Amino acid sequence: MDYQNTAKLYHGDCLEFLQSIPSSSVDAVITDPPYSINTKSDGSGKLNPWADRVNAAFWYREWMSQARRILKPTGCLWSFLNWRSMVTFQKAADDIGWPIESLLIWDKTFPGVGSMKGLRACYEMVALWANDNFAIPDRGLMDIQRFKWATTKPTGHPAEKPVALIEWLIGICTKPGDVVVDLFAGSGTTAEACIKSGRNFIGSEIDPNWFSYAARRIDAAQAQLSLF
Ligand SMILES: C[S@@+](CC[C@H](N)C(=O)[O-])C[C@H]1O[C@@H](n2cnc3c(N)ncnc32)[C@H](O)[C@@H]1O
Numbered sequence: 096m097d098y099q100n101t102a103k104l105y106h107g108d109c110l111e112f113l114q115s116i117p118s119s120s121v122d123a124v125i126t127d128p129p130y131s132i133n134t135k136s137d138g139s140g141k142l143n144p145w146a147d148r149v150n151a152a153f154w155y156r157e158w159m160s161q162a163r164r165i166l167k168p169t170g171c172l173w174s175f176l177n178w179r180s181m182v183t184f185q186k187a188a189d190d191i192g193w194p195i196e197s198l199l200i201w202d203k204t205f206p207g208v209g210s211m212k213g214l215r216a217c218y219e220m221v222a223l224w225a226n227d228n229f230a231i232p233d234r235g236l237m238d239i240q241r242f243k244w245a246t247t248k249p250t251g252h253p254a255e256k257p258v259a260l261i262e263w264l265i266g267i268c269t270k271p272g273d274v275v276v277d278l279f280a281g282s283g284t285t286a287e288a289c290i291k292s293g294r295n296f297i298g299s300e301i302d303p304n305w306f307s308y309a310a311r312r313i314d315a316a317q318a319q320l321s322l323f
Contacts, residue, residue, distance in 0.1 A: 098274045101295040102286055102313050106306040109278035112299035113161040121297075122273035124162040124172040125264055125285050127256055128155070130180040148183045155187035158278055163193060163226065165276065171196075172224040173264050175256065177216075184222060197223040201260060203244040221264065231267055250282035250312070252305060261288035269294055283309030290316040 098120075105112040130151075162172045176184050188195055199221040206215035242260040249255065261284055265275060271293035277285035280300040286309060289296035296313075300306040 098295040098297065099272075101274070101297060102290055102317060103297045104280055104283070104286065104306065104310055104313060105297075105299040106301075106303065107299060108301055109158055109299045110161065112278070113158065113165065116165045116276070116297070118164050119167050120274070121165045121276050122167060122170050122269045122294075123265070124166060124170070124174075124276045124278065125261060126162075126173070126276070126278045127175040127254060127281065127285075128158070128279045129254075130177065130183070149186065151180075151183045152186035152190065155183055156190050159187055159193065159224070160191045162276070162278070163191070163224070166226050168226050168228040170226050171229045171268050173199075173221050173268075174224075176220050176222055178220075181220070188224070193224050195222045196225040197238055199223070200239045202239060202241045204241055205244050205246075207246070229268075233267060236267060250284075250308065252282035252308075255282050256284050258284055258288050258291070261285050262292050265289065265292050265294055280309050281305055283312035286313045287316045290320055 105115075159172065159174075166172065174184070184195070201219045201221060203217050203219070206217050209216040240260075240263065242257045242263070244257055265288055269275060272295070274295045274297065275285065275289050277296070277298035280286060280298040282305060283300075286296045286298060290313065298309075300309055
């Protein structure tokens with residue numbers, strides 16, 4: 096498949112989208128899945144939180160093993176997570192025999208809502224899975240990085256991530272012209288970061304409203320690029 100100058104978004108389920116992608120054809124998967132557990136800080140609404148986590152791990156296992164299939168031997172997967180979803184990721188990773196290689200702490204330098212009784216949350220995490228021939232070229236990079244963030248999100252997507260952080264991730268593990276996939280595109284942050292940094296992008300988003308939003312964002316980023 097020729098991905099030159101590509102920025103394509105598929106409207107639908109990521110597992111269907113993944114079926115259309117050939118094995119060993121992609122340089123990086125950078126994604127931000129739903130945590131698939133009730134993350135309300137008061138814990139309400141949970142029938143059995145452990146069952147929720149185990150069920151979610153079965154689904155994570157599916158898309159993670161497909162992500163591994165489409166990656167080149169030099170490729171890697173980065174996925175956002177928080178401490179509540181960590182155990183789900185850990186189970187899925189153990190089930191498919193693909194251990195977490197690194198765990199980046201994203202310091203938001205901003206106190207989020209957090210627990211009703213505990214500490215204010217000011218970090219999230221991004222886990223790295225590496226295929227056999229992958230290595231980050233800069234061996235000096237550290238696993239705590241600051242990207243300032245605030246409650247008011249530019250696109251209004253409740254789980255939006257900063258373009259600067261995604262650009263940084265893209266920059267440390269791929270080169271211009273490479274192919275980056277985002278299975279859970281949301282408002283299209285990874286797509287915009289790819290266009291800005293000269294990477295090809297393909298992704299999927301299931302929600303029709305966010306799909307349309309991300310598609311418009313892709314058009315705007317490409318139009319902005321063509322001005323220069
Ligand atoms: C955590 S958000 C991603 C936010 C994104 N990083 C951003 O900056 O806007 C996860 C997204 O995955 C989408 N989603 C959930 N299940 C999906 C599935 N099975 N296939 C594709 N997208 C899915 C949701 O609609 C949601 O927009």
